[in-house]
Amino acid sequence: xxxxxxxxxxxxxxxxxxxxxxxxxxxxxxxxxxxxxxxxxxxxxxxxxxxxxxxxxxxxxxxxxxxxxxxxxxxxxxxxxxxxxxxxxxxxxxxxxxxxxxxxxxxxxxxxxxxxxxxxxxxxxxxxxxxxxxxxxxxxxxxxxxxxxxxxxxxxxxxxxxxxxxxxxxxxxxxxxxxxxxxxxxxxxxxxxxxxxxxxxxxxxxxxxxxxxxxxxxxxxxxxxxxxxxxxxxxxxxxxxxxxxxxxxxxxxxxxxxxxxxxxxxxxxxxx
Amino acid sequence: xxxxxxxxxxxxxxxxxxxxxxxxxxxxxxxxxxxxxxxxxxxxxxxxxxxxxxxxxxxxxxxxxxxxxxxxxxxxxxxxxxxxxxxxxxxxxxxxxxxxxxxxxxxxxxxxxxxxxxxxxxxxxxxxxxxxxxxxxxxxxxxxxxxxxxxxxxxxxxxxxxxxxxxxxxxxxxxxxxxxxxxxxxxxxxxxxxxxxxxxxxxxxxxxxxxxxxxxxxxxxxxxxxxxxxxxxxxxxxxxxxxxxxxxxxxxxxxxxxxxxxxxxxxxxxxxxxxxxxxxxxxxxxxxxxxxxxxxxxxxxxxxxxxxxxxxxxxxxxxxxxxxxxxxxxxxxxxxxxx
Numbered sequence: 001x002x003x004x005x006x007x008x009x010x011x012x013x014x015x016x017x018x019x020x021x022x023x024x025x026x027x028x029x030x031x032x033x034x035x036x037x038x039x040x041x042x043x044x045x046x047x048x049x050x051x052x053x054x055x056x057x058x059x060x061x062x063x064x065x066x067x068x069x070x071x072x073x074x075x076x077x078x079x080x081x082x083x084x085x086x087x088x089x090x091x092x093x094x095x096x097x098x099x100x101x102x103x104x105x106x107x108x109x110x111x112x113x114x115x116x117x118x119x120x121x122x123x124x125x126x127x128x129x130x131x132x133x134x135x136x137x138x139x140x141x142x143x144x145x146x147x148x149x150x151x152x153x154x155x156x157x158x159x160x161x162x163x164x165x166x167x168x169x170x171x172x173x174x175x176x177x178x179x180x181x182x183x184x185x186x187x188x189x190x191x192x193x194x195x196x197x198x199x200x201x202x203x204x205x206x207x208x209x210x211x212x213x214x215x216x217x218x219x220x221x222x223x224x225x226x227x228x229x230x231x232x233x234x235x236x237x238x239x240x241x242x243x244x245x246x247x248x249x250x251x252x253x254x255x256x257x258x259x260x261x262x263x264x265x266x267x268x269x270x271x272x
Numbered sequence: 273x274x275x276x277x278x279x280x281x282x283x284x285x286x287x288x289x290x291x292x293x294x295x296x297x298x299x300x301x302x303x304x305x306x307x308x309x310x311x312x313x314x315x316x317x318x319x320x321x322x323x324x325x326x327x328x329x330x331x332x333x334x335x336x337x338x339x340x341x342x343x344x345x346x347x348x349x350x351x352x353x354x355x356x357x358x359x360x361x362x363x364x365x366x367x368x369x370x371x372x373x374x375x376x377x378x379x380x381x382x383x384x385x386x387x388x389x390x391x392x393x394x395x396x397x398x399x400x401x402x403x404x405x406x407x408x409x410x411x412x413x414x415x416x417x418x419x420x421x422x423x424x425x426x427x428x429x430x431x432x433x434x435x436x437x438x439x440x441x442x443x444x445x446x447x448x449x450x451x452x453x454x455x456x457x458x459x460x461x462x463x464x465x466x467x468x469x470x471x472x473x474x475x476x477x478x479x480x481x482x483x484x485x486x487x488x489x490x491x492x493x494x495x496x497x498x499x500x501x502x503x504x505x506x507x508x509x510x511x512x513x514x515x516x517x518x519x520x521x522x523x524x525x526x527x528x529x530x531x532x533x534x535x536x537x538x539x540x541x542x543x544x545x546x547x548x549x550x551x552x553x554x555x556x557x558x559x560x561x562x563x564x565x566x567x568x569x570x571x572x573x574x575x576x577x578x579x580x581x582x583x584x585x586x587x588x589x590x591x592x593x594x595x596x597x598x599x600x601x602x603x604x605x606x607x608x609x610x611x
Contacts, residue, residue: 167358169350172343173344173349173350174370174421175374184373188361
């Protein structure tokens with residue numbers, strides 16, 4: 001006899017899940033994984049260890065990580081303001097948070113470039129201070145921080161709403177200062193959501209193309225991101241080389257997402 | 273620890289949550305704040321804890337003005353309605369929190385904190401559960417963890433917001449008596465908010481009845497039931513029925529019930545409040561009729577039809593009333609207020 005379950009439908013749901021995941025995600029990824037090997041093992045290795053490729057991978061991952069970490073306190077602050085305070089324009093701010101999602105990334109890239117170019121509104125005063133943003137790795141990080149922010153805000157927001165002010169108030173009645181309440185009560189409760197947000201912002205940033213290529217300037221060895229190199233190889237009909245680089249990007253991202261996942265599980269103890 | 277509240281006011285938007293609260297609590301007292309929702313009882317409790325800032329008025333605890341004392345420096349234990357436990361900490365972590373965060377000079381050693389936590393777990397009858405997380409506990413257990421956490425800082429004043437609100441009837445009764453015992457044993461001065469009059473009357477030394485942001489009456493349960501300050505309090509307590517009457521010559525005259533003494537009440541139209549225990553139904557021809565009879569934990573209760581009204585009454589001893597049987601109703605006591 002089959003065992004009965006209070007939540008029936010596991011077989012069907014899992015079947016559909018695997019089919020869907022297979023068609024939409026795994027098959028294309030498998031194609032990507034198979035493609036480069038026509039170069040042979042040595043060829044693939046040579047293709048992804050070219051100095052220009054390594055520099056681009058370093059920039060892509062480095063800038064994505066920096067951008068996600070910069071977004072962390074910023075996103076927390078924005079989520080805090082939106083959840084805890086009532087002020088005129090709150091709804092507008094709430095809607096504006098998602099704009100980086102809605103905007104075509106190329107438009108965002110053009111806008112950021114115009115803003116940070118040496119003659120732009122922000123670029124000019126920064127240039128006067130000796131800080132160059134557009135066409136440097138710093139510009140790449142700025143663009144990636146722009147697209148990553150909503151991920152952190154939207155991950156933290158529901159958890160913060162759920163936490164409510166009572167936990168902080170309880171800490172206060174027990175003698176905690178504001179800082180202690182934050183550090184010992186609020187931050188640990190938000191920890192998993194913060195790490196998940198950073199993971200998402202990071203993953204998005206690694207693959208980001210449209211908003212970065214304009215502001216990056218794309219100088220080889222300096223401000224050239226890995227996705228751009230892939231496009232460059234495709235344009236030269238080097239499909240296997242492009243796939244090799246794509247595979248490298250995929251594996252590195254996957255490894256880092258596993259690390260984020262592990263951190264999240266560690267921080268989740270006791271939390272639902 | 274005495275608590276004196278005078279002229280306390282707090283408005284939210286256009287609504288006055290506290291509208292001139294006067295209250296004084298003696299050291300060692302167990303006082304209930306009783307009122308309908310929106311009467312300001314939780315706001316008052318939060319103001320005492322320093323979680324709400326009054327617009328006007330004073331709070332003195334042990335003679336000291338609390339206006340400039342932040343919540344963390346008041347040393348008041350507060351148990352939240354939803355417990356507000358720290359979910360990412362174990363039970364032991366929650367209970368020890370108030371000790372761990374002290375500045376290092378006054379912080380007990382790690383071993384001392386662990387010992388205190390064990391003691392408190394023993395006190396709230398949850399020994400051995402220190403390693404659990406709040407989500408792994410039942411409602412009653414969480415409530416006791418919240419209490420232990422509040423007691424860890426050795427407060428002399430304990431404030432509880434609807435402490436039994438989320439618990440089922442059996443657990444609720446048991447915890448009530450236990451909490452009362454704990455209060456007496458630890459020599460605390462406690463205030464608790466409730467909307468349940470049975471709870472307030474059973475547990476508290478004195479009950480402060482709140483309405484529209486004010487304490488309408490603060491008295492012992494006996495005095496409250498015997499001498500309610502106004503018609504509102506009388507109607508709120510003891511499941512009293514409200515009946516129109518007329519006062520003439522120191523007596524209240526009803527349409528279909530025998531008159532009762534109503535000394536000191538102005539002549540003219542009035543309302544009387546009659547609790548079930550104030551009305552004794554006796555067999556015999558009379559103006560009343562038994563409409564229903566039911567048995568509850570406190571004995572037999574009758575619903576009698578008198579004229580046009582239905583009143584709850586107690587049957588005379590030894591009488592087995594049947595539905596529809598005629599009877600007489602004697603009024604043993606009534607609280608009468610000018611209409």
